[in-house]
Amino acid sequence: xxxxxxxxxxxxxxxxxLREEIIEAALALLDxxxxxRAVTLRSVAxxxxxAAPSIYPHFADQPSIxxxxxxxxxxxxxxxxxxxxxxxxxxxRSQLFAVCNAYLDFAREHPQRYRIMFGGLWTxxxxxxxxxxxxxxxxxxxxxTLLAGVLGKCVEEGIAHRSDDLYGDSVALWLxxxxxxxxxxxxxxxxxPDDVGDRLITALAHLK
Amino acid sequence: xxxxxxxxxxxxxxxxxLREEIIEAALALLDxxxxxRAVTLRSVAxxxxxAAPSIYPHFADQPSIxxxxxxxxxxxxxxxxxxxxxxxxxxxRSQLFAVCNAYLDFAREHPQRYRIMFGGLWTxxxxxxxxxxxxxxxxxxxxxTLLAGVLGKCVEEGIAHRSDDLYGDSVALWLxxxxxxxxxxxxxxxxxPDDVGDRLITALAHLK
DNA sequence: GACATAAGCTAACGCCCGTAAGTTGACGAG
DNA sequence: CTCGTCAACTTACGGGCGTTAGCTTATGTC
Numbered sequence: 001x002x003x004x005x006x007x008x009x010x011x012x013x014x015x016x017x018l019r020e021e022i023i024e025a026a027l028a029l030l031d032x033x034x035x036x037r038a039v040t041l042r043s044v045a046x047x048x049x050x051a052a053p054s055i056y057p058h059f060a061d062q063p064s065i066x067x068x069x070x071x072x073x074x075x076x077x078x079x080x081x082x083x084x085x086x087x088x089x090x091x092x093r094s095q096l097f098a099v100c101n102a103y104l105d106f107a108r109e110h111p112q113r114y115r116i117m118f119g120g121l122w123t124x125x126x127x128x129x130x131x132x133x134x135x136x137x138x139x140x141x142x143x144x145t146l147l148a149g150v151l152g153k154c155v156e157e158g159i160a161h162r163s164d165d166l167y168g169d170s171v172a173l174w175l176x177x178x179x180x181x182x183x184x185x186x187x188x189x190x191x192x193p194d195d196v197g198d199r200l201i202t203a204l205a206h207l208k
Numbered sequence: 209x210x211x212x213x214x215x216x217x218x219x220x221x222x223x224x225x226l227r228e229e230i231i232e233a234a235l236a237l238l239d240x241x242x243x244x245r246a247v248t249l250r251s252v253a254x255x256x257x258x259a260a261p262s263i264y265p266h267f268a269d270q271p272s273i274x275x276x277x278x279x280x281x282x283x284x285x286x287x288x289x290x291x292x293x294x295x296x297x298x299x300x301r302s303q304l305f306a307v308c309n310a311y312l313d314f315a316r317e318h319p320q321r322y323r324i325m326f327g328g329l330w331t332x333x334x335x336x337x338x339x340x341x342x343x344x345x346x347x348x349x350x351x352x353t354l355l356a357g358v359l360g361k362c363v364e365e366g367i368a369h370r371s372d373d374l375y376g377d378s379v380a381l382w383l384x385x386x387x388x389x390x391x392x393x394x395x396x397x398x399x400x401p402d403d404v405g406d407r408l409i410t411a412l413a414h415l416k
Numbered sequence: 417g418a419c420a421t422a423a424g425c426t427a428a429c430g431c432c433c434g435t436a437a438g439t440t441g442a443c444g445a446g
Numbered sequence: 447c448t449c450g451t452c453a454a455c456t457t458a459c460g461g462g463c464g465t466t467a468g469c470t471t472a473t474g475t476c
Contacts, residue, residue: 018454034332035330037245041434041435042432050455051454051456053456118394119394123243133396165401167401168404168407172400172404172408175384175408176412179383179386179390180383180387182386183386185327187344188341191379192376192383193375193379196376196383199376199377199380203411203412204411206411226423249463249465258424260465261425261464261467265424
């Protein structure tokens, strides 16, 4: 599990590579089934094959690593959703279901990652961490914007009932998806029928 | 913060009282704004005013304390929902909104508790904890049953569209509520309009 | 008042953690 | 070839944690 190789030092100017390796190590620790508590400076260092203090030049503290992880995963999620929209039939309904199901699939395939992306960066007080509120607020905007766009397309096509507040409806739709995704990520066996996802989407998108 | 009083020993046969005090201390630690990591055997002991090893006669380990906390809070939640249903007008629609809003209020008033009730007991492997799957599966059934009952009443009264699967619809409704409640509990400032809750309820209950 | 025992305490072990301070060694410029 | 410096290392300190083993003391009974 832990690398025993002495690890080849990076070339000059390539010190930044280690930053990527640290993030990947943190991801690996999560995927191995641990929760965020399994990601400590020391465990990450062990995984990468470096000494713990060698992390400092790249990250101020453990929350910073987590933030980087989450930012990376949010980008991946946005990409996945985008691809889903493009690969689907180009009508609103197909795209909506494609995007929503891609979202749910992402969460199902990486439960630990998902838990951290939405809620794992929570900290008692803002003071004792290097993460700012701005960091947190900018998370996930891309993915959400895409979702809202697809929902808007449905309204334009007349598939979904028009409402006075597309943004609010998009939030509601996302909250529904999130509820399901999070619950799946947190519970070993999810109760309820298999098509809960479709029901949520249909109801929250106000599909006709 | 920490009790300095030497704490009067419990009477003979009343040793069980300490169990309740431990649970209350854990709750207090949570409410003070810490996350579940703040609830350690030692911190709980400090809060109660006892020595750490004195916990062992009452709880096998930290997860056991958390389980007891969650069970207690689930009971409270069920009570709150029940009261909401009784105090509301006795028609389905009023009761539905009363129960759902009571749920959301509970989560808003006790974010830390809510986070632990739904997801905080997650552990990497079942092996290294004294919590069983049965413990987890029985959590929250009362509250859910109540919700499903009220939704059923709406269907009977013809307020909500009849579907072939009341249970599935109830799960979907709860998932929506949970998505909102959880997100509020995890984020400092929740985006979206103020009436997202009502939108979720209306859409997921299929109100006419 | 003696005494059995429930209720809780003290002390100590080993582990893992974050982090500070100083050190080594390879690379690349001059 | 020399030498600065970047990348990473070693060592070490202090602190919190869970847990074990054995001790103290109040309480209620006889």
